Amino acid sequence: MIEFIGKSVYKGIAMGKVLVMGKEEDIVKREKIEDTNAELLRLGNAIKKSQKQLQDLYEKAVKEVGEASAAIFEVHQMMMEDEDYLDAIHNMICNENVNAEFAVATTGDNFSDMFAAMDDDYMKARAADVRDISGRIVRNLLGREQNVMSQPEPVVIVADDLSPSETVQMDKEKILAFVTVHGSTNSHTAILARMMNIPALVGVPVDLGKIRTGMVAIVDGTSAKVIFEPSAQECLTAVNKIKEQEEQAKLLETLKGKENITKSGKKINLYANIGSVSDVGYVLENDAGGIGLFRSEFLYLGRDSFPSEEEQFQAYKQVAQTMANKKVIIRTLDIGADKQADYFGLEKEDNPAMGYRAIRICLKQQDIFKAQLRALFRATAYGKISIMYPMITAVSEVEQIYKIAGEVKRELDEAGIIYQEPEQGIMIETPAAVLISDELAKLVDFFSIGTNDLTQYTLAIDRQNSKLDEFYDPHHPAILKMIQMVVDNAHKEGKWAGICGELGADMELVKTFVQMGVDELSVAPSMILKLRQIIREMD
Amino acid sequence: MKSFDYTITDEAGIHARPAGLLVKEAKKYQSKIVVKMGSKAAEATKLMAIMGMGVKKGDTVTVEAEGGDEDVAVNGMKAFFENNF
Structure with missing residues (x-):
């Protein structure tokens, strides 16, 4: 029995055989051959x-x-x-x-x-x-195995770290849990685990040299613990917990189709965050009321050149149509900082989180922005699309955006292309935007609070630096005060305000958010029913 | 031998995937097709050699074709460059 503690990115428990990835010794020996x-x-x-x-x-x-x-x-x-x-x-x-x-x-x-x-x-x-x-x-x-696709049974993936291209190669049906030595709770693996509803631990100090493919492992997201080669007693405990988990899942099933309403009649919208067209399946499966954050970056990352307007239009249209008139909030390009694509030709920055990113790129390189806006406006004809702009710090930025959007609409009108007038809102993720939210609320249709960046900018804590995790308090009173302020300022102008960061899925804070009057929470699809359960049990 | 010069306008230069398409195109012709830039040269049918030239936006390359179908080849390659780079 070998036990390790890491950081949990998704609760839940799983038990199964281990597949060690990427660290197999590919040392090749030189041999003399005759034939x-x-x-x-x-x-x-x-x-x-x-x-x-x-x-x-x-x-x-x-x-x-x-x-x-x-x-x-x-x-x-x-x-x-x-x-x-x-x-x-x-x-x-x-x-x-x-x-x-x-x-x-x-x-x-x-x-x-x-x-x-x-x-x-x-x-x-x-x-x-x-x-x-x-x-x-x-x-x-x-004659070695290439990857998880050729595994007959579902496995617990153990790896040093996983790249997006590695996770793409995996057969999602055959993954029970992730355990990685590196990677932060914001890493690609973490996001994938939350999407797939499976336990995952990152930052686990496993000595990969001692772990073999085929070992049995228990991964417990609640205690952030992984046990390799568990004892019979530990297996029994795990089996019981898994049974409990399955019963809980069944209970959540019964909440499908029900309203997100407290006993005293307060309602809140529960929407889903997604990062690619194929995630829409998870949204529908978990009965989300809409999509609260569709990260459009996936169209731009992992490729050699800019996606064409047509390509983007097809993706947005597909999501809008699949969601069948439920709200789909698409966030415009949020690239820079931790998300980069080589062909953008962005210069290296000492402080990318505060650098040339998101709306700043869009306002400087308007051809990129216009292509996306054209695609978005065209797609409004096929469903209920809202457009959301990231990284806003000033009223003048919103005015500039509207000017560009106006030009796009004029061009579409001239070309005789139909579109509907979409809701347009902004992300509130800088302290500046919070403090001027009274002014911003007059201009936009809605606010969505991006708590990850807002927390990092407010507390001056780099979220990529895992050394700072002990200083990172997601429940910091400063953040909660800011959320209240944003919600109040939105309501004064008759607009709505939601939360689309990690904090929105924080089960300890749901009640607080409902009491604050937050109108919408946008969370990983797997969290929808759990939050609905808490809300329905509230007074 | 026939040839033409072309200045790359694509933001990304001759990147992996378009380089792959370039190889496919070059293989359609019997003529030997060579891409040259300064002191560097690579046969158009060799993907890694083409990528290894590191052709960027603004660079001018010379494309040469030599063989039985060099007229057709040079026209085909020219159209290909104009459409892709």
Whole structure:
């Protein structure tokens, strides 16, 4: 029995077999071979198998995250067909009589070194792609598993850290829990776990050298504990807790279709946060009243160039239509700081959280902003879309936005393209916006309080720095006072105010928010029914 | 031998995916097609070599085609560059 404590990002308990990812030793030994033809044949088969895997991954990713993000797997396929790369491997096998594994690994290193040495951040990043395709061929030569997709049973994923491209490759049906050594509670893994409704621990000081694929593990999000090779007694306790959890889930099922109303008749809207078109399924499954925060960044990240207006329009239209006249609040581009795409050509900043990001980029590079606004306005004809602007600090910014939106509408009118007048609101995530919320409320249709950034800016705590976690008090009275102020100022002008940050899903604060008069909470889809339960039990 | 010069206007330069498409296009012709920029040169059918040139927005490349179908090849490649880069 080995036990570790980490930071929990999602409560719940799971038990199952471990799959250790990414840390398997891909050390390749140089061996002398006699039959070079047989070696070339082995190589050919491994490459064929690798190509097939990449094709499968590509098709899976297209379905789950869209064509743009899936393109990376197509590029991998093309790289694997590269003549220079293949020639180099062939030559090594034939001239030096080495095994295919060694030839592939060495050639991969040489090519990735070439990219790593280039004076271009984008091309530097391609070094990882070359290592990735070479690693894939080597694993196929060695007959090793590639990833979770080939696992027959659901598993507990244990890894150093997980990148978005790794999580995309996973079969979501076959994941019981995540345990990672690194990663913050805001990491990609954390967001995914909340979306999928499964326990996840980050910052767990596991010695990966001691953990093997196939071990049994219990992951308990409530106590933030993971136990490898548990005792019979611990298994029994876990089984009971899992049973309880399933009963609770059944109870929550019965809340579907019911109102979010307290015993004394106070109502609140519960909406869902999503980050891609494919998340809409989770929204409907958990009976959310709408989408309170649709992060449009997914359209811009993980690709080589700007998404076209048409591509964006199709994505927004699809979500609006799927939600069938329920409200869909789409936040315009919030890139910069911790979310970057190389093709934006953003300069490195010492303090990106306070730098060139979100609406600031949109107001400076209006062609990017206009393309998104055109796509959004066009999509309003297909459902109930609201547009939300992030990182507002001044009244003049809202005025500038309306001017640009006005130009977009005029262009659409001239082109004879139909649209509806959408609700337009702003994120309240800077202390400045809180303090002038009385002025802002006159201009906009709604406020949505982004508590993650608001807390970081108010408390002067970098949320990417896990060393500061002990100083981070999400319930700080300053934040609660600010929320009250924003809600009151919205109501004075007859507007509504919601919360779309992590705090909105804080089960200890729901009652406070309802009492404050908050009109809407937008949370991870998996939290909707839990919050509904608390609200319905309130006096 | 036929050739043309082209100045890249795409923000992203010759990035991975368009470079892959470039390779596909070049493979349609019998002619040997070479992309040159300053002292660097790469055969258009070789993806990593093309990517390795690190062609960015504003760079001017020379594309040469030599072989039986060089006229068709140079026209095809020119149209491809104009549409993609």
